[in-house]
Amino acid sequence: xxxxxxxxxxxxxxxxxxxxxxxxxxxxxxxxxxxxxxxxxxxxxxxxxxxxxxxxxxxxxxxxxxxxxxxxxxxxxxxxxxxxxxxxxx
Amino acid sequence: xxxxxxxxxxxxxxxxxxxxxxxxxxxxxxxxxxxxxxxxxxxxxxxxxxxxxxxxxxxxxxxxxxxxxxxxxxxxxxxxxxxxxxxxxxxxxxxxxxxxxxxxxxxxxxxxxxxxxxxxxxxxxxxxxxxxxxxxxxxxxxxxxxxxxxxxxxxxxxxxxxxxxxxxxxxxxxxxxxxxxxxxxxxxxxxxxxxx
Numbered sequence: 001x002x003x004x005x006x007x008x009x010x011x012x013x014x015x016x017x018x019x020x021x022x023x024x025x026x027x028x029x030x031x032x033x034x035x036x037x038x039x040x041x042x043x044x045x046x047x048x049x050x051x052x053x054x055x056x057x058x059x060x061x062x063x064x065x066x067x068x069x070x071x072x073x074x075x076x077x078x079x080x081x082x083x084x085x086x087x088x089x090x
Numbered sequence: 091x092x093x094x095x096x097x098x099x100x101x102x103x104x105x106x107x108x109x110x111x112x113x114x115x116x117x118x119x120x121x122x123x124x125x126x127x128x129x130x131x132x133x134x135x136x137x138x139x140x141x142x143x144x145x146x147x148x149x150x151x152x153x154x155x156x157x158x159x160x161x162x163x164x165x166x167x168x169x170x171x172x173x174x175x176x177x178x179x180x181x182x183x184x185x186x187x188x189x190x191x192x193x194x195x196x197x198x199x200x201x202x203x204x205x206x207x208x209x210x211x212x213x214x215x216x217x218x219x220x221x222x223x224x225x226x227x228x229x230x231x232x233x234x235x236x237x238x239x240x241x242x243x244x245x246x247x248x249x250x251x252x253x254x255x256x257x258x259x260x261x262x263x264x265x266x267x268x269x270x271x272x273x274x275x276x277x278x279x280x281x282x283x284x285x286x
Contacts, residue, residue: 011098015105021182027175031105059172081102087095 004049005080009034009042014077017052017069025065043067051076111178113229115170117275119163119188120234124269126159131260153199160192184225191221211256215263216245222267233274241267 005011012032016023029039043065046052051073055066069077130152134141142148167185171177177185194217202210219241226235244263248254 006094006098008101011101012105015102016109016176019106019109020176020178023176024172030175031108081099084095084099084102088099 002076002080002083004045004051005077007042008032009038010046013039013042013046013067014051014069014073017067018074018077020068022055022066022068025067028067046073109176109178111180112174113231113275115167116181116184116225116229117272118166120268120272121276122163122166123159124264124272127264128261128269130155131257131264135255135257135261149199149203156195180228183228187221187224187228191217209256211260212245212248215241215248215259215267218263219245219267222271226271229275231271231275231278233278234271237267237271 005014009032013028016028016031025039025043028043029036032039032042034042043052043054047054050070052067053070055068057064057066134148134151141151171181195214198210198213198217202208219238222238222241223235224238226232226238241263244259244267248259
């Protein structure tokens with residue numbers, strides 16, 4: 001089982017991205033109820049594992065970070081969820 | 091371990107369920123275009139000498155005002171997207187579909203400049219009807235689908251009755267094909283969730 005997604009913040013990020021094509025940093029901050037620094041660290045880890053893609057742009061001279069799930073991330077998340085169901089039912 | 095699994099499943103469910111598929115902005119798009127095209131058509135119908143004062147004035151009237159409408163709605167949609175903070179797969183699909191309509195509209199209008207006896211209204215209405223049906227089916231909202239079907243039948247009828255005033259056709263077609271379904275979507279309880 002993928003231990004990587006046992007981290008609650010990473011799990012919330014992935015759960016949030018699974019049914020959306022894109023999420024903004026501030027939205028993820030609200031959903032995960034985490035600090036800016038912690039969220040940035042977890043996003044970086046997810047990106048390194050190729051679970052998500054991060055896009056940085058500028059909007060009205062302010063940096064804007066948007067995230068989306070990758071195909072690999074989708075497969076890993078679905079596998080993780082299936083395993084959770086198996087564990088629950090066993 | 092089972093307790094942990096249950097907690098994790100609960101977390102996933104809570105996050106996924108917190109996403110609201112808000113269809114209100116889509117209904118605003120339908121209502122805006124329904125009213126806007128009606129105003130443009132009504133004005134053209136009421137003051138034909140003013141709109142058709144020169145060879146290309148009617149074309150310029152329709153093109154410039156339509157582009158202003160497109161820019162206004164694009165600005166509105168971008169603002170909504172920024173406020174919400176995310177884009178669902180559904181809203182992305184709808185955005186692509188209507189983006190394609192915008193490009194096709196430019197194509198048809200350009201073609202009408204070069205081809206003699208080619209009126210852009212019937213093909214635009216036909217395209218509009220197909221995309222309205224697609225949108226209705228995607229969001230699972232029957233009034234929008236029915237509005238699109240009505241527009242398709244209306245366009246079909248139009249081809250056999252070319253003498254009909256196309257401005258009145260615009261008013262009837264867009265009112266029943268976009269404005270009424272848009273209002274229906276706006277006031278429906280399910281506008282926050284297509285399955286609701």
